[in-house]
Amino acid sequence: xxxxxxxxxxxxxxxxxxxxxxxxxxxxxxxxxxxxxxxxxxxxxxxxxxxxxxxxxxxxxxxxxxxxxxxxxxxxxxxxxxxxxxxxxxxxxxxxxxxxxxxxxxxxxxxxxxxxxxxxxxxxxxxxxxxxxxxxxxxxxxxxxxxxxxxxxxxxxxxxxxxxxxxxxxxxxxxxxxxxxxxxxxxxxxxxxxxxxxxxxxxxxxxxxxxxxxxxxxxxxxxxxxxxxxxxxxxxxxxxxxxxxxxxxxxxxxxxxxxxxxxxxxxxxxxxxxxxxxxxxxxxxxxxxxxxxxxxxxxxxxxxxxxxxxxxxxxxxxxxxxxxxxxxxxxxxxxxxxxxxxxxxxxxxxxxxxxxxx
Numbered sequence: 001x002x003x004x005x006x007x008x009x010x011x012x013x014x015x016x017x018x019x020x021x022x023x024x025x026x027x028x029x030x031x032x033x034x035x036x037x038x039x040x041x042x043x044x045x046x047x048x049x050x051x052x053x054x055x056x057x058x059x060x061x062x063x064x065x066x067x068x069x070x071x072x073x074x075x076x077x078x079x080x081x082x083x084x085x086x087x088x089x090x091x092x093x094x095x096x097x098x099x100x101x102x103x104x105x106x107x108x109x110x111x112x113x114x115x116x117x118x119x120x121x122x123x124x125x126x127x128x129x130x131x132x133x134x135x136x137x138x139x140x141x142x143x144x145x146x147x148x149x150x151x152x153x154x155x156x157x158x159x160x161x162x163x164x165x166x167x168x169x170x171x172x173x174x175x176x177x178x179x180x181x182x183x184x185x186x187x188x189x190x191x192x193x194x195x196x197x198x199x200x201x202x203x204x205x206x207x208x209x210x211x212x213x214x215x216x217x218x219x220x221x222x223x224x225x226x227x228x229x230x231x232x233x234x235x236x237x238x239x240x241x242x243x244x245x246x247x248x249x250x251x252x253x254x255x256x257x258x259x260x261x262x263x264x265x266x267x268x269x270x271x272x273x274x275x276x277x278x279x280x281x282x283x284x285x286x287x288x289x290x291x292x293x294x295x296x297x298x299x300x301x302x303x304x305x306x307x308x309x310x311x312x313x314x315x316x317x318x319x320x321x322x323x324x325x326x327x328x329x330x331x332x333x334x335x336x337x338x339x340x341x342x343x344x345x346x347x348x349x350x351x352x353x354x355x356x357x358x
Contacts, residue, residue, distance in 0.1 A: 002063035002076070002153035002186050003028050004049065010057030011044055011210075018044055020210040021058070026188065031180050033189045033197035036207035036233070042190045043158055045207070049188065050079050050156050063153055078147035079156040082163060084139045086131040086146075092138075093118070093127035096145040110149075117145040120179065137168045144176070148183070155180070155187040161196065169193075173200050194234060198222070206230055228354040231280050231347060237312060237323045239280045243351060246275040255279055255348070259318040261297070263341075268348050268357050276351035283325035285345030288313060289338050296338040304330055313337075 004026040011019035018041050026032050034042040047053040049060055051072035060067050067075050086095045096117060097110040105113075118124045121141045131139055140160060147155060157176070161169045177200045180187050191197055197204050198218045205215045206229075214226040225231035231239050244255035246265065253265035255277050263279060265271055289296070297317060305312040311330040314323055317339065324339060348357045 003061075004154060004186060004188070005061040006049075006058070007061075008058035009045070009048065009055065009060065011041070011048060011053060012056040017056075018210050019048070019056075022207075022210070022212055024205060024212065024215070026186060029184045029186055031177070031187045031189065031200060031202045033191060033201040033204050034207060035191055035194060035197045035204060036213075038192065040207040041210040042207050046156055046158055046188060046190045049154075050077055051075050076153040077156055078150045078152040078154075079158065080140075080143050080147050080160045082159040084131070084143045084163075086139060086142060088131050091128050091130055092123060092134065092142045092145075095131070095142055096127075096149055099146065099150055113149040113151075114145070117148040120148070120182070121145050121175075136164050137172060140164065140172060141175075144179070148179075153186065155185050157187065157189040157191075159191055160189075162192070169196070176200065194236065198234075204234075206233060224356070225280075225347065226356055228278060228280075228349050231349070231356075235282060237283045237325060239282055239347070240320075240322045242279045242281070242317075242320050244277045244279050246271050246273060246277055248273060257318065257320070259320075261318045261320075263346055265348060270350075270357055271348075277357075278349040278351045278354075280347035280349060281322075281341060281345055282347075283312070283323045284327075285342045286324045286326075287340040287342060288324050288326045288330060289340075290336075292338045293340055296340045299324070299337045299339040301334050301337050303334065 006022055006024040009019055009022040010017065022045065034045060036042050044053060048055055051070065055068050062075060090098065093114050097114045100110045100113060118127055121144060123141050123145060126134060126138055161172050164172060173196050189200065201218055203215060204218050204221055206213045208229055214221055214230045221230060221234050225234060242257055244257045247254055247256050253268065253271045255263045255265055299315050299317050301313055301315040303314045306329060311326040312323060313326055313330055316322065349355065350357055
């Protein structure tokens with residue numbers, strides 16, 4: 001097993017800097033996901049750890065050894081790619097054992113390592129097949145098996161499920177997480193899919209323009225995003241945002257929107273009079289009803305989208321477009337309703353800096 005320690009990591013292409021002084025420590029056996037919008041630098045960062053991209057500045061240390069100048073084959077890592085990268089003229093067994101063959105591992109040892117990995121991945125019946133004879137999920141398992149037989153200190157995953165259909169992605173993300181727990185291997189997983197990251201990771205690192213915006217446990221990022229970027233990136237459907245201004249009402253801080261909606265700010269730090277704010281509310285942190293209740297606000301429903309387990313209800317709260325995630329079925333047409341924000345459901349941000357205040 002291994003730790004990965006990254007300090008002041010920089011990557012430049014000419015004058016364009018894509019990784020901007022990243023600091024990141026990954027613990028032994030930890031499963032960490034790197035996520036962010038396209039072009040944020042997550043795949044570049046992964047390839048730098050793998051040794052496939054040169055480092056412009058900073059250090060990468062794997063298990064106490066600085067690997068900046070160490071070639072990929074000597075870093076004791078194994079990488080699973082988005083496109084499987086299997087040799088079409090080799091069988092599944094030959095693909096899985098190819099790296100061991102290059103290292104002159106005895107054939108009986110290769111057969112045992114391949115057999116053990118195949119048992120673990122449910123590939124034993126398919127070891128004699130060529131990649132063209134395998135489904136997408138089976139090809140991805142072969143790619144994972146090829147990584148497992150190397151018994152590396154670190155697994156690197158570069159969007160390994162993006163070529164699979166939705167049903168198979170759900171199945172494979174569970175299998176990858178179970179496999180990682182069984183092996184206990186330190187794993188770094190790049191994905192653009194926040195649901196993958198939320199369900200699989202011990203920790204998520206959110207990148208934006210080559211910088212780390214926030215790092216933490218999935219639910220910590222969801223519950224206490226450090227800034228507006230993280231707040232809007234994590235969560236599906238996305239967080240609802242409303243602009244407001246801080247005022248004093250009988251000595252208590254209150255956020256007031258341009259159309260007169262009012263939200264209490266008791267307990268929110270660093271509030272000052274006339275401060276421009278952005279208020280965030282998760283779609284699932286509302287109670288939705290046709291009847292008014294204490295503290296409820298009028299909500300005009302436009303569209304109800306039924307998913308079975310949930311209903312996504314779009315409409316307007318005052319002058320603001322909002323999305324409400326209602327647990328269960330809300331089988332109603334467009335029309336008037338009422339919403340109540342649940343306790344703790346208000347996120348408050350400094351509109352100027354984007355920094356979280358609550």
